[in-house]
Amino acid sequence: MIKYNSSKIEKKWQKYWEAKKFYAVKDKATKKENLYFLVEFPYPSGDLHIGHWYAFSVPDIAVRYWRMKGKNVMYPIGFDAFGLPAENAAIKNNLQPEDWTRKNIAYMTKQLKSMGAAFDWSRAVSTMDLDYYKWTQWIFLQFYKKGLAYRAKTFVNWCPKDKTVLANEQVINGCCDRCGTEVVQKEMFQWMYKITDYADKLIDDLEKVDWPKVTKTAQRNWIGRSRGAEIHFLLPNSTETIKVFTTRADTLYGATYIVLAPEHSLITKLTKDQYLDSVSRYLETTKKKSELERLGLEKDPPSHKATEGQGKTGVFTGAYAVNPINNEKIPIWVADYVIGWYGTGAVMAVPAHDERDFEFAKKFKLPMKQVIKELSNMGTSNVPSEHSVSGDSAYEGDGVLVDSREFTGFKSEDAREEIVEKLAKKGLAERKTNYKLHDWVLSRQRYWGTPIPMINCPKCGYKPVPEKDLPVKLPKLDDYKPSTDGRSPLAKAKEWLKVKCPNCGGKAERETDTMDTFVDSSWYFLRYADPHNKKAFADSDKMKNWLPVDLYVGGAEHNTMHLLYSRFFTKAMYDLGLLEFNEPFVVRRNHGIILGPDNQKMSKSRGNVINPDDLVKKYGADAVRMYLAFMGPYEQGGPWNPGGIIGISRFMERVRNLLNRIVKLADTWSKNYREDTSVNNIKSKKESLRFYESAEGNIDLSNIFHKTIKKVSEDIEKLSFNTAVSALMILLNSIQEETTDISPGGFKVTHTKTRGISKPQLETFLRLLAPFVPHLTEELWMNTLGNKKSIHLEKWPEYDPKLIVEETIKLVVQVNGKARDVIEVMAGLDETAAREVALGSENIKKHIAGTEIKKIIFVKNRLINFII
């Protein structure tokens, strides 16, 4: 056999497909429905890892399948080119970020092409291209006009190492998600996107999309909608009130003190003189605390366990507030367990019914008052509650109110309504919904990003760059390193900085912050529909052809970042009349992560990194693709099994040998021996030939063929690639059992079972394999079988439901639920006949002998169960 030179053959076909422009999809194809399959575009880190292969080459199977099914499938690719890692790497290597990134893009493009995926390179976009970020800026301006982009002073997450602000979503356990440095809180002026305007829609519209449950719940929790009320606590001798947010107005009678976050604006005003010292000391210490310390967490990132016994801290202000429901005077404390930015930054503490308040009250010996009783204790009010105040925990559940004047006896859910209602009439409360979601801080004090198209005029303030002046080009800077003062490096571009105010024409300066990379990637999927448009981010007719995205495959790490931002962009652009849909991705599927062979996350320091280039060199791209599809459920990922890929390699070799043998045999025989009856073994050889040339093929194989077509089709549609590969292996096993086996030296028939396979059947087999191993099947299709047109332009085989129906089935015969025999019977056998057959079995007779059959359970075409 000729050795299969995978790298040579794969390159050959990649060039052929590219030259023929197979994958450059037209916006419209006659009589073909458009499908838009999207994978998350890669960050140009410089090297394609196995995870990229998993993310891109496996969905490519579905892309190729749907193309063969007659759809016009767009499968675009691009680069998320701006961002911190590129800039940091460039600093390290003493290069310009642009040069570093362009070099990586060039190299990764080469690597990506080696996958043999059906990417449409003619639509490739890169977020660092002027043509692209012009529109990132343009969209910013549209948002700005509608008040969806604004500048404000706010507490932000500041990474001291990367010297930039981070969005909330980019802070993991109080640390920078890029470098792991502990984040500090800083109050700064920042540009923000008003994503909070869309909080409700972002939650409610999750109903409309087919997304993984985890992603949906992650988004719901992240947005964190909670419905409750704001209650006003009065300050004696003052017109001011302290507003607190609560979801538990039913516990209002149990409020025994008020807690203000250290950031609360009223603290200095209301603190009594003799407490000023201790309060200001407390504020100082909290300021110095990191997020982690404030949470009472250990600093060690791996554990992050709550430190035992450390407990809560706080200080009394000397002031009191009046509970509006019962006019009780309760003390006002300051404690950092209350978060400044959430709700009103103040809470009413109900230690009897809230764990945190309980802990605090216990430590500072503050009173506790039980006002809720568990429902199970109803009617037995003399029995002390299990969760009495003197216990060691608070009762946080709903129940029945006690000690709450006219509301005593109310159920929690009713009391919540009634109490707020009563106070609202006096203007002392209002219903309120709060969200955990913050506005999205989009400005970054770094160089390598999209410049924010704003101008700061000393007279007129911030003014947008006129649209005609877009793009605001990112200037080349010799020293682009971040500065310690928090000012963006762009401030160093002295000439670039100077600009006329669009309002008054006076001297002004450009905004020097750049945008978060997540802004760039929040709309890239729109650009693919019309990537070369000079007049708009995308033409609306072209968008109609493709959008919204039909299937978006990517990693679960984007659940609360990219996927949330993209949805916000889509909704905001929809409201601006720029889009005709308000959800960007109809179907979303998360892929798993490939771990190292040691079941650990791949990392250089662990030395468990699998390099796809080496694998491609050794086994070929086809084998790598197919193995990744085969190794397990796609959503699950899992450890890389170094031995496993050999199985795929063997499978491919068997396919090759099968084709080569049969074609060679057929050729030789049709040329030399068709009419010759004198040669030994002529019968079986002739029979093989007859099968090969017959149109209907081997009837004995048609059942397995049609079953496989059905199975593989359904599995690909479900993205259940591993079981699809399995089915193909089973098919090959069946074919080989039924086919001529020839030794390499000659035409010796070694098996008696030989029945042969027809050319149409072989071709069907290759078509089924084409999405999985595009290069191998193309080689066999065009070279071995001599077809003129590419297999990737072929139609996907259809199955005939009639040929899937089994003639016989295996009837399982059970006695008392235990399988005792399996009998092959005609399909569709009814109970009476089945019982007769089953009772004929010796083994069944043995088990039933001497007893009476009490009951028979019969499942057609499956089993019969005798209960004795």
Added chain:
RNA sequence: GGGCGAGUAGCCGAAUUGGUAUAGGCGCAGCGCUUAGGACGCUGUUCCCGCAAGGGAGUGAGGGUUCGAGUCCCUCCUCGCCCACCA
């Protein structure tokens, strides 16, 4: 602490949704390939008793529902991911 998911052979994993548990692959073992070679072919491969026929046990642990449970319900254990003082 909360949420979600998972646990099946030596390993990766299947299982028509409640109907023969372990398909397919890896690994391992045996045999074959009238020249070698293997990324070749065939056969076997859950455990225990048995020459075999056959029987018993068996899907993290324990219990339940059912003629029948990997699948449904309850309790618990382990692992993974996400969130986390959000009032």
